[in-house]
Amino acid sequence: MNTSDSTPESNMENSPNDFTKEQLMADFKVVVEDAEELLKATAGQGGDKLAEVRAKTEESLRRAKVRIAEAQAALLAKTREAAKATDVYVHDNPWEAVGVAAAAGFIVGWMVGRR
Numbered sequence: 001m002n003t004s005d006s007t008p009e010s011n012m013e014n015s016p017n018d019f020t021k022e023q024l025m026a027d028f029k030v031v032v033e034d035a036e037e038l039l040k041a042t043a044g045q046g047g048d049k050l051a052e053v054r055a056k057t058e059e060s061l062r063r064a065k066v067r068i069a070e071a072q073a074a075l076l077a078k079t080r081e082a083a084k085a086t087d088v089y090v091h092d093n094p095w096e097a098v099g100v101a102a103a104a105g106f107i108v109g110w111m112v113g114r115r
Contacts, residue, residue, distance in 0.1 A: 024071060027064045034060045 034057040090097040 024067060027060075027067050031057075031060045031064050 034053070038053045038057045
């Protein structure tokens with residue numbers, strides 16, 4: 001059994017904005033470890049131990065799915081905020097936006113032309 005089981009549960013109390021790649025990877029590692037344990041248990045045994053390991057694996061998968069869904073929702077919210085901020089900036093500073101877009105187009109065209 002792994003010793004990192006308390007980490008995902010304690011991190012579940014964090015807000016979706018507090019998620020990091022490291023936390024998601026830690027959850028994924030727990031799921032993988034539990035799945036490996038399940039495979040080892042089913043290779044030679046059955047009964048109560050198998051049911052216990054399966055339940056633990058299902059719980060780990062459930063937690064990982066919840067965390068990934070929350071992280072996805074947080075990313076979507078941040079993306080929407082960025083799009084709104086960009087829209088406001090472009091409406092407030094249209095000529096600067098045109099200048100930046102023209103400069104970016106020039107740079108991309110120059111780079112493509114050098115190939």
